[in-house]
Structure formats: structure tokens, C-alpha cells
Amino acid sequence: MSRASATESGRETFGAAAFSELRRRLATVPGVVPATADPPASHGRADEARIVPAELIEPPPLRAQAVGPPSSWPGPVAFLDGTQRHEVVAYAGPMPLVAAEVAAAVRERVGRQARTVHSRRRQLLIGRPEALALAADALPGVQTVALAADEPPHPLRDLELARAAVDRARGELELLAGDAYRRTAGHWLVVDGSLAESPAWAADPRMLGIAKSHASLPFGGTEMVTYLHLPAGHRSSVFRPSSRRQAPVYAWGLRLWDWTGKDLFFGLIRVEAAPTEETLRMADSISRWLLAERSPLSADPRWDRLLYGIHGVEEYLRSGGGSRNGQRVDEK
């Protein structure tokens, strides 16, 4: 058995079985036709490319600055990530019924060994209220999310709304998992993505957000060149992304791997931290720590930007961890 096939098998367990069960139950409902469709954005968001100018916090001009040799954080560190998956399971007339599974977990690393300390998983059925009402008898106990019904049904628009609902549900679950961890431990918590999901996270002096997506760039012109040409082991000056009005953070770009001969974004991450003097003071040491986190390498196409700790959370959730077939069930 190869590792790849094991992973694949884990994914099947995660979604297909649960969704198939929903389809079987909906097949008995008059007016509802079971269906199979895997929307293109099922596995993540497609961000819109744009430039949102940021405010430099460190003295201008924007500079690339070497952070020094990698140095791992000596104490416990936790990683938080979430996963989502959704499929169309039926149509009630033109209205899609979308089944989704969202999950989030925190894995804490102590002495090089990572263990799951919090995990949450939810199964949802999303659709217009009329469609959900039709299916209600067949799906007792399934948590439902009603889409806005102020416009006439349109299958594609409804699917887009459903996807956004799944995004929100995953984000909520991540917040719950992160808050749960924060209530029990004060160690560094590294989040996959932005800290702007929560003002509390953005203000937390022991949280970091690691953004791998660069659809939204903080600089244009020559500063963009400086930002996107960061050499390996260098960070940009600290800036404040202007898109984070509700939850302001400090951020900087950090090149984990040499991009020469590869893609412009290869090895480039954006680090987000609390907007404090402490963050400014620690930007280099945090960067050195994140450089150390390049190893071990994640077995993932995004390995150049995906920290192994985050990858571990993803793998845990994809393998069904926290599900009824796994070790714990926190909520449905």
C-alpha cells in the first residue's frame, strides 16, 4: 500500500460515504431527485487578484532584509487549520441541495511530537428553505443552513451562495477550535490563513497567520518588485494590510525557499501577527523560526509554502480524524 493510496482512501472516507447516505435518504422524498455534482470550488476559495496598498510600519522604503539562520521555537507550538468539502446531493426542482462537511482542528507540538488537542467536525445540508422543507422529513437531525430566498432560484447562483455558506461554516469552526485551544493553553498558535477572521485572534500576541495565497498584493510598482523578489531567507519590511479594517494586523512577506528558476510566488508566505511593538521587535526571530519550520517538507503540491505543522492538521482532518470513524466526535 503506497502512502498516496492511503491518503486517497482517507479522503473517500471523509466525504463520499456520508454524502452517499444523504442521497439514499433523499431518494425517498417526493419531488426530490438525487444528484451528483462536485462544484469546482469545493476544495477551497478562488481569490480575486488585486492590489490593496498597505501601510509600511517599519521605516520606508520597503526593504528585503535577511533574517538570519533558521532557528526553531524551543517551546510548544500549536497549529490550526480547517477543511471543507461539499457536493450537490439532490435537486428539488431547480434548487440544489448541497451537503457539506467542514472540520477544524488544533494540533499541539511538544518536544517535536504533534498531537491533536482540539477538533470539530460538522455535516450540513444547505439549500433554499423550500428545498430544505421538502427534505426535512427524510433527514431528521441533520443540521441545515437556509440560503437567502429574496431572489428567484437559479442553480448556479444558489451553488455560489452555498459555497459561501460552507466557507463561513468552516471559518466558524476554526474560530471555535482556536478559541477552545486558547482557553486551555497560551502557547504560540499558528493559523493557516489570515488572522482577520477574528478581532481576538488579530490582537492575540501569541498567534500567527500564515497566508499562502497572494491574490491580494500589498504593493504595486517598484515596491511590488521588491516584495515579490525577496531572496530566500529574507523578509520584507513590516506593513499593515489595509484590507484588515475590522481586525488590524501587522504583516510581512517571508521567502522560505529560493524562487530563482521557479514561480514568482514560490516559497513566499505572508506572516500576520498582532499589531504591536513586540511584533516589530520579534519579526526577525519569528521569521527565523518559520524558516526552521520549512523542515520537514510537506508531502503536498504546495510544499514550498505549506508548513509541516499545518499540513499535519490537514492530514488529520482528511483522514477522518474527529469523525465518527475516528477518535473523537465533538459535534455534528
Add this chain to the structure above:
Amino acid sequence: MMPGEVKQPVGQVVATEQRPSTPHQFHFWTSRESPIGIGAIVRVDADGRIVFGVVTDGFAYSDLGSPIHAVIAADGDPAGPEEPTRRTEIRLYSAAVLRQMPEEPVQPVPLGPVRMAEDADVAIALRMDAYVSGERPTGVPVGVYATGGLEAPVYLDADFLLGPEAAHLNITGVSGLATKTSAVEFLLASLFQKFPVHKGSIAALCFNVKGPDLCFLDRPGELGDEDRRLYARLDLDPKPFDKVRYYAPYKPDGVNLNTLRTNEALAANTEPLLWGLREVLDYAEVVLNRDDVDAKADAFIDFLAERVVGKDFEDPTLPRRFRVRSFADLDEFFRAIFHVLEEAGRGGEVWRTHHIATIRKIRNRLGNISTRAKGLVTDDGEVNDLPWGSFEDRGLYVVDVAGLDPLAQDLVFARIVSRLREHLERRDLGVDHIVVFVDELNKYAPGDGPETYVRKMLLDISERGRYLGLVLFSAQQFRSQVQRRVVGNSGTMILGRMDGEELSLPGYSTMSPATRARLAALPKGELLIRHPHFTQPVFVRFPRPAVLSGREGVERFPPRPEVAFGEAVARRLRALDPALAAGRILEIIAGRREDDVRRALHATIRARPDQPLPFFQRCLGREVPPETVRQQAAVQPIRTSRDPY
């Protein structure tokens, strides 16, 4: 009775499409720190079913996509800093099912928690519960199953080790690692102590075929605390064998024993193995090669055995009556026949329907025996043999043939085993079961080469011996080189440390690579055992035998160097009566013919009289002083004048 659940799980069964569970195999993962290893016995509890399995293989892998990723992550520096997060790693084990409860219906192993087996689990998993307890238990301890701090005794079923259900035991292991000999010594001791009373009496006969391996079984060896603990765990008494008798042929001089057990302190239960013409003639087939075995040769040998040897034989063509009792007598008999045929001249090629060429061939072959087996075969007709008919219960008889010519070794094997069989068929051996231990089986029952009498005999024991109580314990370094049917008929198979090349042969392909790898590096005192009750072979640990090893024995009881004829005779007689003065014996035999002294010595040893010296003197007879024959004056012819010439 379903055994209750006990320990915390150490693993979980996993089953995928590529690696599914079956009724006979399953897979489970454990933590890295788990005590599970190859050979460990585990139990799975799930869905009202308990499954026992033995770990046959292990795998570990991480989530590393490609080795190059490790190089990249370390910036090409193997000595670089430690990775802050330990990679996710799996310990995945394959296990072969030993037993399922309930046994029916036969189903694939369910998903469920995996636990280490405990004492009671081991007994059930190996189906020992059927014969270790109850009114008539037949369990014989063979060692302990030891894994993860557990030491559970493992028993063989005497009904399947000594018959009648199955029988025989075969051991394979490389030389010099105390596998084969030690295992047999320990198992024999265990058998003697735990052989169930209701199965009758038992004895063992061991052929010592090399060095001092089996020469000190009556002497206590040094045991460590660990060994004593294992003996206690197996409820065995760590003591040497108390009824041991050694038999060894003489060296060609006929008075020094051909064994390493010649130290005077060991003489009391060491006696010569000495056969005469009759003993050899009955097994003449052994010493005849394939070309010799024809109807004519058989007919002449039968004629000698039935009409000549041990009887008064007369024939009008021969000059006198013959009473053939020894090889010397036989040779005289042959010479008389040849003389008659030569005198007859043309047409004198047949004597009593036997062609002269056949007679010469048989004379040559039989004469060859007395030459090549000199020391074992006596010319004078005195014999000293195993105690046929009076074998003792729990008696151990060791026949030391290490110093014998291969032909003589074959003769010893053939005759002793044949006699054992004859006595067991008549139920008059003295014991109900006899275990025969033969080492170097690849030499005596090779897988290829010409058919020999010894190989046929070993095959016969392995196929039919169990019905008689004749059980073969055999050992060899390379099982692949032994006649397949001989080892195939062994109900119990033991493997010790094995040679890697041997393990790569198809005969071992049913074992997993991990089991083979463990066998190739097995430490002293550990064995892999296959027994009819065990669905899968299991590894066990056994203590050192409580007897002196050959090497230690030779150091503690160094063999006496070969001594002069007179001193050797004195020593043999002093073994019968230590109070005898060597000087007095030398005085008695001074000037006497060696053949006469040898004959008297052999008769004394065989008779074991209360007063050896007077008996010896009587056998020796009075000395006849040499006489010088005076030459008489020749008688002169009478001359007469009438003589015309």
C-alpha cells in the same frame, strides 16, 4: 470459554482495498513506542469475535513524498539541525491468524483494537488449552513465548511429538550457536520430567556424531539466574540426566575407547560397544554398495548367516568341520573354500552353487568391515552391546560414533535402529517409547545421491515409527539438503539461527521476509517452532541445558591420552573395581599374548562380575610357557644293491 478482555490496546486493525483483512491475515498499526515485534502474539476483540494472531511482518513509513524532499528540507546537510516536528510515521504490522473464536463461521478479521496476548491468551491462541490441562494432560514444555515483558510457557503435545497422532522432530540451525544440540538436550530433559505417566515409559538413544557434544549429559552445567528463572517458569528441575549410559567402540588397539569421554572420573558409566561377526552379518547389506546388492550376493550372505556362522558346518569338499564364530574363523573358512576350488582346477569355479567371484566379493566386503571398523568389530567373538530388552524408563543411552569410519557409523546406525524397531515390535525393549536423536541428518539421509540402507531406514522410521513408539529427533544445518520425506514427516519442526542462503531457498518462502530476517539473526536460546497444534510457527526462548556442554566437559574432564596396552587394560578393569592395583594387573598380563588379554578383558567387561580380577584371570587361563622344539636327527635311507635306480 471466551477469555476476558484485559490489557489496554496497543494497536488498531486497519483494512484497505489494497491490503484487506482475510480469515487468515490482518494488519494493524501501533504507536512507535509499542512493544510489538516480529513473532509477537496479539488478540483482536471486535464484534463478538476474538482473533489471535502472530506478527509476521512489520512496515514503517512516513508521509515523506520522495527521498529528495528530505534532502531539500535539510538543505543537503545530513548533519543539519533537527526537524522541529517529528514526521508522521506509521508502524504497520501484518499478522497471521492463529485462531478465531468462535471458529465458525470462518470470517475475515474485523476492525478492532489490538492487544498484547497474556498467558491465557497464548495457551488459547496456540490451542494448548486442549492438551495442557484436563484429566490426561500431554503438554511438554518447550520454552517460553517472550514479548513485551510477557513470558508464557509454550508446550508441545506429547501425542503429536511421540505419537501416535503425529511424531518426530526436526531441527535446523547453523553450527556453533548452541541451537541444535542444546535444544535437543533441553527438550529431552523436559520430556523425561513431564512425559505423562499415562503414556507409559520413555527412553532416549543419542548418536554422538561429532566432537564432545553429547559426552557429558550426566554432569551438571553452570546455569545463570536467567536460566534458573526460565526453568522455574516452565516448572522444570534444572538437573542433568541421572540414568545415562555411554557406549563407544574401541580404538583399533582394542583396549583404548574411541571417545573423548576417557577421563577416569567418567569411566563408571562408559562402556565399550563391541560387536562380533553375527552382529555384523545380519546387517551386511549396510556395507554393500548398490552394485554389490544382487541376488547372488544376498544368497551367499544368507547361506553364511543361516548355515555357517555360529553353527557346526561340514561339507564333503572341505577338509574339516568348521565352527565360525569370529571374523578370523570366517576368513579361515573362506580360505578353505578357495583352496578346494583351486585344487579342483578347470571347472572349479562354483562351490555349492555359489560362484567364486561372488564368494570373493563377499569375503572382500566383510573383510573390509573388520578392517575399517576395527575396534567396533572384534575378531574373537566377544561382544558388548546395548541392553536390549532392559532399557530403563527415563534412561539415556549415548552411542559415541564420532571417531568411527563412516562405513562403521552406518553399520552402527543401521543395526541399533533396526534392533530398536524389532524390540518395539515385540514390545520387549523395556520401554514403551524410544527417542532416537541423529545429528547431521544431511549426511545420513541426504536429499540426493545414491539410495543407502541408512537413508531407507531413517525414512522408514519417519513414516512408520510413530506406531511403534520409535521417534526420530533429527538435526541438520541445511534442511534443504535432507531427504524431503524424512523432514516432511516430522510433526514438529524447530528452526534456530539459520544461514541466509538457506533461508532464500523456496522451501522457506512461506515465511515472511521479516521472519526470515529474524531467523538469520536469532540469538542463542531462541527458536522458531512449528507444531501440529500451532497454526503458525512461534518464536520461543529456552534455557541452557542443565548439563555440561561439550567444550566445558572437555575442559573439566580432559580425555586421557591414549595409553600403552597394559595400562589401558588396567584402566578398564579398574573402572569395574577401582580398588584394583594397576601394578597387580600389569603383573598378571605380563608376557601374555595381546589377543588373549583382550579376549579376557572383553569377557570381564561384558560379565561385570563382583570380583573382576579373579574372573579376568580365569578368562585369561594359565600361561603356557613357550617350548623350544629340538631338531631331531634325520633317518638315513637304507641302501640295497637290488635297487634298480
